[in-house]
Amino acid sequence: MARIGELDLCDRLSPTIPVWVTQIAVGLITSGAARILRIGFDLVAGGAAPFALIYPAIMLATLFARAFAGAVSATVMILYIWYYLFPIRNSFRFENGAGPLSIGxxxxxAIITIAVAELFRRAARRATQERDREIADRDLFLAEFDHxxxxxxxxxxxxxxxxxxxAADPATADALGVAQMRIDSIARAHRHLYRGGDQPGMVEMRDYLxxxxxxxxxxLFLRGGITLTCDTDEASVPRDRAVxxxxxVNELVTNAAKHAFPGRDIGAILVTFRNVSGGGWIVTVSDDGVGLPEAPVVTGRDNGLGGRLIEAFARQAGGTLRTDSxxxxxxVTLELGA
Structure with a gap:
């Protein structure tokens, strides 16, 4: 219904083409198309139901170019059929008293059809305008919310x-810096979410990562020989999972930058995001550093906060972690189901 409200040719072509010109043109085009179909029907049915095609013609004319176009189409069609087909070919004369009644x-x-089509067109137009207002209000709200x-x-x-x-304590300053980066990671996902993509509630991972x-x-002041590279496929991921x-990724890259290259000025950290055939994604964060300590890492209360956060974030994303060192x-590989 909303689509019909967008098909008003008078609005679309105005002011380049005057409204009345558009209406007459649409009326003539629809009546002409109906006459062509009438010729085809006559070849098969031999003049049966001569007025049958009037109603779809005037309805289309009214829906596309308002009531006046429907009236033009109806007038042309009735006069054409009256003169050429009914009741006496090539004449406006009637054979008997039933002829005028039939034309009446x-x-x-035809007038009723035009009225119904015009009422429907106006209702569809109002619905379209209301939808446009709601979309404008929503966009304004989202812009304000985003700001x-x-x-x-x-x-x-x-x-x-x-x-x-x-902070005087270096450990405190470092912890605050890590928290600041976590906040920045969430903020960046939010910015990519409200950039107005085609899929509401989705984040484009290539841009975001x-x-x-x-x-x-x-x-992290990665300069010189220590580099961070991001290689991602195109994918749209729901907001919460993207965050x-x-x-x-934020925690793993931070850990790699701090611990993977002790006493070294050269190194590489690589972040990849890949689509999996059949659905899902694989995220990897790898480095060419010294590797993890050989002693096993104990999970639980004594484990580092960063490690517990990584596990918690992975669970929130609906994925499983695997570490090779x-x-x-x-x-570190994060496998995510669809």
Whole structure:
């Protein structure tokens, strides 16, 4: 119904073409198309039901170009059929008293059809306008919400940065810096969510992870020989899962930057995001550092906060973690089902 409200040719062609010209043209086109079909029907049915095609013709004309176009189509069709087909060919004369009655009935039903089609067209137009207003209101609300959320994220990040600068204990300053990066990861997912993609509630992972890796590279002061590379497939992921994936990547890259290259100025960290045939995705964060310690890492209360957060974020994303490490580096894989 809303689509019909968008098909008003008078609005679409105005002011280039005057409304009345459009209406007459549409009336003539629909009546002409009906006459062509009438010729085809006559070859098969031999003139049966001469007025049958009037009603679809005038209905289409009215829906596309308003009531006047329907009236033009109806007038042309009735006069054409009256003169050429009914009741005496090539004449406006009637054989008997039933002829005028037939023409009168067709005229009245044509007027009723035009009225019904016009009422329907106006209802569809009102529905379309109401939908457009709702969309405009929604976009305004989302823009306001987006603006406020950006301000909130900026305030939180600013407070963390201020506390980090004032912290005398290096460990405290480091913890505040990590928290600031986590907030930034969530904020970036939010920004990509409200960029107006074709799929509401979805985040484009190529843009999001590329943006996140750029920010991490700058925040972790990865310069010179230590590089961070992001290689991702195109994929749209629901907002909540995208945020969890970004937080996992944030923690893993931060850990690699801090612990994978002790005493080294050269190294590489690679983040990949791949689509899996059959559904799902695989996220990997790998480095060519010294690898994990040979002693097993104990999970539980004594385990580091970063490790527990990674596991928690992976569960939130609906994925499972696998870690492979040796002297040539560490590779952490997050497998995500569809």
């Amino acid at each position: 009935v067709v005229t009245v039903t 406020r959320m950006k301000n909130n994220f900026a305030i939180v990040a600013g407070l963390l940065d201020m506390q980090k600068r004032r 590329g943006d996140l890796c750029t920010a991490l590279s700058e925040a 969890s994936i970004g937080l996992v 040796d002297r040539t580096g560490t590779r």
